[in-house]
Amino acid sequence: MSAITHAIPPFLRGGTFAHGVHPEENKHYTAGKPIQRFPFPRELNLLLSQHAGKPSVPLVYPGQEVVRGEPIARADGFMSVPLHAPATGVIKKIELIPTAKGPRKPAIILAVHPGESQEMRYGAPRDIDTMSPEDIIRAVQDAGLVGLGGAAFPTHVKLSPPPEHNVDTILINGCECEPYLTTDHRLMIEQPEQLVKGTQILMRAMQAERAIIGTEDNKQDAAEAIRRVLPKDGSITVKVVPTKYPQGAEKMLAKALVNREIPSGGYPSAVGLGVYNVATTVQIGALLPWQRGVIERVVTVTGPGIEKPGNYLVAIGTPLRFILERLGFRGSSQYLITGGPMMGETVSSLDVPITKGCGGFLVLRPEDVQEQSIPQVYPCISCGKCVEACPLYLNPCQLGKLAVKRRYEEMEDYHLFDCFECGCCSYVCPAGIPLVQYFRVSKAMNRDLKSKAAEK
Amino acid sequence: MTAPRTKAELRSSPHLHKPMSVDMIMRHVVYALLPVCAYAVYQFGISALALLAVCTLVCVGTEHLFCRLAGRASTINDWSAVITGLLLALTLPPSFPLWMAAVASFFGMAVGKMFFGGLGYNVMNPALVGRAFAQAAFTVPMTTWTPALAPGRFTEFIPSTLTPPFLVPTPVDEWIARVATEGFTGATPLALMKFEQTSTDTLQLLTGTVSGSAGETSALLILLCGLYLIARKMMDWRITAGVLGSAAAVSGLFYLIRPEIYPDPLFTLFSGGLMLGAVFMATDMVASPETSKGVWIYGALIGVLTVIIRLFGGLNEGVMYAILLGNAMSPLISRVTQPRRYGAVKKEKAPA
Incomplete structure (x- = not known):
């Protein structure tokens, strides 16, 4: 399969994917702001299911003292990851708390010791270069790593493709095509060494010969920063692709960087690829050599509705309200979007905690929302704009007409x-x-x- | 303690929208049509102006009436009825009696659009449905042509314009004899070509100083107005390119075979209603396919049909029927030209 795609001369391979859209980038709010550590709240709410897969199983009991970085919940099987204490403190209780999507879910409540230095005492150095791929994959799971780009899919699962798939290239996704968000952008500028280290660990785990770090051309400074620290052997390269949404989608990135199409319903490994997000890779580079786990992440808090937009290093479990109050949030939850404006959702409550998967919060004002909507829904005029925009070459026009007629089963024929x-x-x-x-x-x-049909 | 209950409104992504809406597109199509209308008025005087006004008013009024009859909010604010009115007026002869124009407008709008459920549901371009009706019902006035740039056109109507309702149009021969320059035959360049094998100068066709429908005479102006819409991404240039390209190709082929009886490709492109049809009517979003391959096929089909009808049909003009046929075919074209989706899994080859 890959032999066929490699046979295509490079000048025929596009530097991007077809279709897509160009929404206003609005990265100016935070793109120039260095990552700042955010203070610890009095209590951290650590959800047991912050990832796709089975929830973690608590290892602690109320009243137990924990040290920053210590595991507090273990993985429940392969499709699960452990959880680590983001701060030194005492376990208060395990209870149900609201989540961004709505339903209440169990969480470990950790009371942070006030006045504690929160120095990182947990962890011990280890030599990655002597580890076997299996050991690295286990270490990735032990670190509680999930896709920090938003999907929160356990990283070690992505590192374990079906045996018949032969991965030759690792793609590091630094596109961050969602408007407003700048988390990955800042990480690439500020921590290129960890990014490269993480990339090398991923290559070793998947036994891939080369890696390509892809970013969009609105982040030239990031590409420059990474190029300065690339290893001399040329195994890792940086490729700058045109800025376009959704360039950061796995399938679009594969098309843009190596001109391969991930089969419908299949994994990237089917075409010899492993695709990882920049934030995840940086964490791998920072945590694995120290046997540490994910306890904090960079979160972009941005938008016209907030006084102090910026990129903040936030402890996992920090309540959203705690962050927003310190940054001058005016407004209600309905104008608060977790993630970017194209795929993010409004949050149900301000009392939800930061999870591993949330890379940004966008705060809009009511007038911004007003401006961004068409006051009236017209009938479909078959203009085909959606067909021209769909990055997967589906026919949203036809799908939409079928949806209105509630012909849901027929929609499968249109993929x-x-x-x-x-x-x-x-x-x-x-x-x-x-x-x-x-x-x-x-x-x-x-x-x-x-x-229902299966029940019958 | 009970917290005050507030209404939570959750919205789902995307939270951004491109600043382009249906009414905006339609409004810009109207803007793009205005220079064509203005030029028609300059050429044919107040008769053309009255024709434009009557068609537009009747179209908008019909849409409003049908919305009210159906008990729903009026949809005239989406500007699409205005486009239909202007387009219909531009395809009629300038001397067309106003009462007939009103009937054609009503028919086109009612049968061509509102019976189907209004904007987005019509199968064919309503302006052309109206014109097809007029062609069938009022054949003689539909083929009576008056000279462009007649003296006194801004002060007096062409006599037939003001024909009282339901009466046979006032004859215009006398009026033409009075205003026309020597040698005016009352034939359009296409009729001259078809029945007398006389070609008209391309420059004349481009600037539109020939007789013809109110708005179909200046190919150049229509093309420029179309470019405005293309630049604003409010018109599908591929349809226009498909129509013009295939019409030129097919007529070029015939011209190569027998240049003495068939017109050259340039004449085909710039004469008659082809330009207006290719730019403003075939591109009607509702009645054209939505797939990328589909629009090319649709455009090419219209171009080919136009030339075939012009060269071999009983009529000297074929754009209208070509587009109506194309409209009728477009759902089928869409269906067979579904885009190839990303990552579609090829059928497994049998192991060798």
């Missing part, structure tokens, strides 16, 4: 389940039809119909 909900179609639709929103409902309805 409903390939849609990864990037939102390009809704963004461009001049009729203001909430296409991707329809598709979310349709997918749920479709699954429902199937499970």
Whole structure:
């Protein structure tokens, strides 16, 4: 398969993918702001399921003293990761707390010792270069690593492709194509050494010969910073691709960097690729040589609705309200989006904690939301703008018409389940039809119909 | 302690929207049509102005009436009815009686658009449905042509314009004899070509100093207005390119075979309603396919059909029927030209 794609001469391979959209970038709020450590709150709320897969199993009991960096919950099987104490303190209780999506979920409540220096005492150095791929993969799981780009999929699972897949290239995703967000941008500028180290660990784990760090051309400074610290052997390269949404989607990145198409419903490893986000890779580079776990992450808090936008290093479990109050948040939760404006969701409550997967909060004002919506929904005029925008070459126009008619099963013929909900179609639709929103409902309805059919 | 309950409003992504909406697109199409209309008025005087006004008013009024009859909010604020009115007026002969124009507008709007459910649901371009109706019902006035740039065109109507409702149009021969320059035959360049094998100078066609429908005579101006819409990404240039390209190719082929009886490609492109059709009518978003391959096929089909009808049909003009046929085909074209999705898994080859 890869032999075929390699046979295509480079001048025929595009530097980007076809279709996509160009929303206003609005990175100026925080792109120039160095990462700052955020103070610890009095209590940390550590959700047991911050990742895709099974929730972690608590290892601590109320009243127990924990040291910063110490494991406090273990992985429940392969599709799960452990959890580490982000601060030195005492376990207060384990209880149900609200989550960003709505339903209450169990969490470990950790009371942070006031006046404690929070020095990092946990962990011991180890030599990665002597470790076998299996050991590295186990170490990645032990570090509690998940995809920090937002999906929070356990990283060690991605490092364990089916045996018949032969991974030759690691792609590091530094596109950060969502407007407003600058987490990855700052990490690439400020911690290129860890990024390169992490990349090398990933290459070793997957036994890949080369790695490409991909970023968009609105982040030339980041590309420069990484190029200065690249290893001399040329195994890792930096490639700058045009700024376009959703360039940071795995499939789009694979197309842009190495001109391979990840098969529908398949893994990147099927075409010899492993794709990892910059924030995840930096954490691998920083944590693995010290046998440490994920206890904090960089979060961009941005938007016109906040007084002090910036990039902050926040302890996992910090309540959102604690952060927003210190940064001058005016407004209510309905104008608060976790993640970027294209794929992020509004949060149900301000009392939700920071989880491993949240890389940013965007605060809009009511007038911004007003400005960004079409006052009236018109009928579909078949203009085809959505067809021109869909990065997967689906036909959102047709899918939308079927969704309105509730012909959910027929939508599968138009590849409903390939849609990864990037939102390009809704963004461009001049009729203001909430296409991707329809598709979310349709997918749920479709699954429902199937499970009902299976029961019979 | 109970916290005050507030209404939570959760919105789902995307939270951004491109600043382009249906009414904005339609409004800009109207802007793009205004220079064409202005030029039509300059050429044909107050008769053309009255024709534009009547068609537009009747189209907007019909849409409003049908919305009210259906008991829903009026949709005239999306500007699409204005486009239909202007386009229909531009395809009619300038001397067309106003009452007939009103009937054609009503028919086009009612049957071509509102019966289907309004904007977005119509199968064919409503302006062309209206014109097709007029062609069938009012054949003689639809083929009566008056000279452009007649003296006194801004002070007096062409006599047939003001024909009282439901009466046969006032004859215009006398009026033409009075205003026309020597040698005016009342034939359009296409009719001259078809029935007398006389070609008209390309420059004349480009600037539109020939007789024809109110708005179909200046190919150059129409093209410029289309470029404005293309620049604003409010029109699909591929359809226009497909229509013009295939029309030029097919007529070029015939011209190469027998240049003495078939017109050259330039004449084909710039004569008659092809330019207006290719730029403003075939590109009607609702009635054209939405897939990338589909729009090329659709455009090419219209171009080919136009030339075939012009050269071999009983009529000297074929754009209208070509587009209507293209409209009818477009759902089918869309269906067979679904885009190839990213990462589509090829069928497994049998092991050798």
